[in-house]
Amino acid sequence: MSDQALAINVVVNGAEYATDVEPRLLLTDFLRHKLRLTGTHVGCEHGVCGACTVLIDGEPQRACLVFAAQADGCEIATVEGLAAPDEPLHPVQQAFHETHGMQCGFCTSGFLMTVTALLRDTPHPSDEQVIDALGGNICRCTGYKNIVAAVRRAEELLAGGEAVPAPDAPPTPTTPSPVATEPTPTTPAPVAAEAGHG
């Protein structure tokens, strides 16, 4: 193995690494098992579920479809880099917490990276842009409604906490406006949310 090793230089969450890797080593395995950054999760290893999404030179990419050697010279951001352990949660992380936009947490890292890139490039995305961005990540627990709510809450938090015009309901442009439908209490009450940590 060592005789075919390739030398790579990568920056991960701001830290530089110069190391040798086997050519076939996946970036997921490099991050998880060589650097012990286990927050990036592996769900399918064929590029569909999006759980392993990281930012490579700022762009959301599936780390399971990238060889570590291909990342030579790149800057990589993983979920561990969103907020330092002694810092408050990143606004996108905080939003997922406040809106119950996660259950088992396994897909969450990938969603966080996708949403971070979305809101960096498009601070006030349209409903269509939100759905389009989220379409590459699969969550099996939440049913997505609270994840969409998390994107809108993150948008608010990133804009300084002010309310921004955002629809209450997920986009269904062809649906007539609800008449006397039940409210959907999926967002924890503000008082309770403040009692949380982070």
Next chain:
Amino acid sequence: MAERAPYVGQSVPRVEDERLLRGAGSYVDDIDPPGRGEAAFLRSPEAHARILSIDVTTARDAPGVIGVWTGADVAALEPMVFQIARVVPETVRASTGATSRVHPMPAIPAERATYVGQPLAVVVAEDRYQAEDALELIELELEPLPAVVGLEAAIAPGAPLLEPSWDDNVALEYRFRRGDPDTVFAQAEVVIEEVFRTQRQAASPIETRGVVAIPSPLDGTLAVSASTQTPHQLRDFLAGALRRAPDTIHVRAPDVGGGFGPKGAIYPEDLVIPWLALQLGRPVKWVEDRSEHFVATTHGREQLHRIAIAADGEGRIFGVRDSVLHNCGAFHTLGLVVPYNTLTHLIGPYSVDAIDVHLRAVVTNTGVVAPYRGAGRPEAVFAMERAVDRLARTLGLDPADVRARNMIAAEAMPYTTGMIYRDGTEQVYDSGDYPELLRRARAMVENEPWQALVGEHRRVGIGYAAYVEGTGVGPFESATATLIAGGRVRVATGASSQGQSHRTTLAQIAADALGLPIEQVEIIGGDTRAVATGFGTIASRSIVVAGNAVAKACSELREQIDTYLGDDGAERASGENGVERTVRANSTRQLDTGPRRQLDPGALASLAGSLTPYNPGRPAGAPATLTATAIHNPGPVTYAAGVHAAVVAVDPRTGMVELLRYAVAHDCGRPVNPAVADGQILGGVMQGIGSALFEELVYDDEGQLRTASFMDYLLPTAGELPDICLAHVDTPSPLNPLGVKGLGEGGAIGPPAAIANAVEAALADLGVVVRACPLTPDRVRALIRNAAAAAPASVAS
């Protein structure tokens, strides 16, 4: 201390989130002990074959390989026997004549492979890459045998036998009759007969399975971390299979990335990996990849129903007959669980006099079928609720009106169905208001201008599905509450979490029972050393069974604390509201489990500190720790219920189905955390939408799985999220002190029936009859084409 509002009933933010959001969780693949070998399995490429030879000599010499084992090498491991498959309570036998025969599952077979994906050899190497390299070097010689795949094929005369010692492929059979179905059907004004099929599915948690086993050189004990829903059951199974005392095996479920049923099963890998760790005297790790998951992790659902309804001209239902085939896959591992749930949830919220249900569960050369969210209920509800719509359409009645006409009235609660539940007790719906659930569901979709959306290429339909769900099944769950340093209380329970938020919801219950701020409570689930006995998180049971065990243990701990904390302990014991403090197992009394008078955390910290050795303030005769252990024996199950309503638009040119709205009226008893409860419902609904529109595992006639990746097995994404409305009609259960019911599965039960009913309603004038899901565009187009080709008279045949 000032009184505060109870935590139970509040949407307390989750305490689980911060670790997970920072990427600091610990899932099984994050556990990487020094010196571990990594395993990879050679899996059968044939559905049914005789194993002629397996040559592993080259593989053994491959770089990094620590060892290779075949079925012959693991012969010391006795075939796995699943005791639950044998369990048929005497009352169930008496009422249905149920018979169940079990056949052992070899951890790795030596002679015969019986499904694609079955492990045939295992390699342990220094890392997974090398282990997979070595798999390629194994020479496998198989002689294919005839495979039996489909349900009808399995019962056909002369079908190949899965189990050569059996005379057919039927593993389990029952027949339930009540009333006089023959007369009712003979004299009925209307009889509707149909065939409905529920397709095989993969639950698809985003985290696959995995096992890490670490033998201790210190004392020979074995530590096993597994992505499991049932750590205590896994420990007890391993103790039997490895012939060790249970307390020498420490099983933990670390963070688990979704379960949904399949992780409640015990698998060959769960046994082989710990056995290898003991053989090698070093840690061994195996993490399933997604390709393995599709073939080797249990599937769900596959059933075929020939159902008939006898009714009068107003749609009043007098009789239901159903002949059901259920596919167990290659091994019958779970007995009554799924097939019998189908019986006890078929009639659902309706009052029906005459019932005749016959079920046969067959073994086939396919992956094992076991509980998947709903576990026999979505299958039953699809058949019944489709049949109710066929009845309404035949009579020209509104399907919602027909449902209302047949529903059990709220005043009829508790309602005895005449069936025996699978726990052996009489089936009694404890509480609920089904007509109100229907009214609320209708209110969310009716009287809206849907017709304005109808166009030449856009048809709109509304469909309903009503169901009940037995939740909180026994036998028991345990909890141990202990006062620890700093005046905190640690509560351990056997119910682990796969995302259900137990660390929050059980802490709410504990904090109320203790009279402590919730920050002072921590919950441990799924660690066999933290609590000696447990059952696990399956079957929508944890908030009922573990929740009440936690309430009881914490109440008992509070009694102990009160004896040490000041003179007003006695006063506290009687309570300010005259509240009964001791929560008794099986109490039918509704308790006010709201917060007690609050403990002073500072005083409690002092008390905890004073219990330490040599502390001069140590109370005379005090125990070393204050701790209380309780179990909750739930007795009969509680009944959650729901009515779902789907509004769809269908383009008959493309067959595309668009969900315009999805409404759920739900009864989950007393909700502990409304945000978490709604999250469970929303997640279940989306899985059900996947069942209705996208997901299907397809085997070909040779037993090859044709849908073994997420490219072929489609899961819903955010793009498929409809406008979802929820309403609650929560009726607290009188069967447990907290008044709770389970709700993990309910959301997934309704969507296939509701959406299929809506699609059929949209296409009714074309003569379309929906008999199966998923309703993919090509499937819908085929329905329209076939309806057009059929003569109107034969449409319903």
